[in-house]
Amino acid sequence: MGWVATRRGASNLAVAGAAGAAHPPPDPSLEREGGVIALLTALSIRNVVLIEALDLEFGAGLSVLTGETGAGKSILLDSLGLALGARADSGLVRNGEAQASVIATFDPPTGDHRAAALLIDNGVEMEPGEPLIIRRMVKADGGSRAFVNDQPCSAALLRELGGSLVEIHGQHDDRGLLNARGHRALLDAYGRCDTGAVGTAHSAWRKAAAALAEARATVETAARDRDYLAHAVEELRSFAPEPGEEAALAEERATMQKGARLTDDLTTISECLTGSDGGLAQLRQAARRLDRIAGEEPLLTAVLEALDRAVVEAGEAEDRLAEAAEALSFDPARLDSIETRLFDLRGLARKHQVQPDDLAALCEEMAAKLAAIEGGEEHIAALETEVATKAAAYRAAAQALSGERQLAAGRLDAAVAGELAPLKLDAARFRTVVAPLDEGQWTGQGMDRVEFEISTNPGAPFAPLIKIASGGELSRFILALKVALAEQGGADTLIFDEIDRGVGGAVASAIGERLARLAQSNQILVVTHSPQVAARGAGHLLIAKSSDGTVTRTGVHALDDQERREEIARMLSGAEITAEARAQADRLLETL
Known part of the structure; x- marks a missing residue:
């Protein structure tokens, strides 16, 4: 049979086993500039390690995944990662099976969504209003195939497309906010810095410079024949x-x-x-x-x-x-x-x-x-004047943009700083570096290099996020940044893997509150061991492992209100659920 988890009357997710029927939830949409965001709506897994057959459906908001250590939460994330372009490892194929497959279904990306542009640029056809379906298959003897809406897809495109749809933040995350190449665009979106004038000025400057170079080459060649x-x-x-x-x-x-x-x-x-x-x-x-x-x-x-x-x-x-x-x-x-x-x-x-x-x-x-050669110097002088004028216009526009970025960086630093202390990162400092690039690196996006840096301890030097933070600490930094950036770019679906590792009490509550806040503009899935975080979810999935003595399977169960109370109580008390744990679970659920 199938299950539907509900909270406050709003269905958020559904799950079905191999023999059960899924109960599709209503899909409250989230709006951003440029179109409705592309939510992950379904995940179908077949023969991946301990998962024999599993169908999950998701809605907007915050969904939490809980379960005992070793129950298979990582398998679920590995399955999704496989669909999003992660390395295809034949070890993921369930023992005795010829192949494993994962299908991830998303709302159709619209407007100026990066995924929509990728599909168009790569000739992937989509019918208007039809969902985006990504299918990945891995064979037990090696090799994999990927399809987007039943059209063959390269691994490179799959990775790029997956990165535009979902960000997975965990201990081994090296994309998303940790990739400095995307920091400038994030800062521009946060500060609403308009790069259009800079892009236009840069294009005009480059065009004039190309004309000058061509004229010089022509005169130089002709001068040899003077x-x-x-x-x-x-x-x-x-x-x-x-x-x-x-x-x-x-x-x-x-x-x-x-x-x-x-x-x-x-x-x-x-x-x-x-x-x-x-x-x-x-x-x-x-x-x-x-x-x-x-x-x-x-x-x-x-x-x-x-x-x-x-x-x-x-x-x-x-x-x-x-x-x-x-x-x-x-x-x-x-x-x-x-x-x-x-x-x-x-x-x-x-x-x-x-x-x-x-x-x-x-x-x-x-x-x-001969006349062109004799008049060439005069023509070149005119072109040099034009190039200088266009270069000056670009510098002026780029310097104005740099000023906007500096102001936006200050606001972002303050916003992130306000998020650090409640997340038990009060000793850390965050800064947005806006530094000039060499002239040869100037582009239509300006003349600045932008990178997010942190210092985890007083007196410690600043360095990139990925070189200092680790584990749960890194995830909390990402969360602080995501909350500060709010709706400013990035993937629509965010997955946090054990973001509450090593913390509890007030810090866990702060994490849960921020995840819920972030879920107002993003679809959030979080793997958690914290009852404070679990209580914040609009939907709750329980991942459990079972065995019939010969075969071990991982299953996922969407909890109803009563089951959810029991699971949060288990997370509070451990193996034996006490009345006090149930009462505490009620208090957590009631206060949210």
């Missing part, structure tokens, strides 16, 4: 090539060369036709004589007519011969000049590896490059 370009432009401009010039010169030279070959023949032909002894003169003389005697004989008239036609044709031939001689006449000096220019024109074309007709355009192109 002398060559200057010489080439001067040479081409002096020569003044024109498109079509090669064809015109070649045609003129061919005509002159033809005239040189035909000159002697034309002169001989002209001498045969013209002059006092030329053929044309002889024809004319013959025609005059024939004209005087043509009347003596009718046949001579026909001869005269033919001779007159010959004189006319010979005259025309003489005229055409003169025209041809004129056309084919040439000046040897001109021919030599044409041949020299044609040779030089073709030589320049070969030198510059272009066609002769393209030399004029090449000259203009080279002249433009």
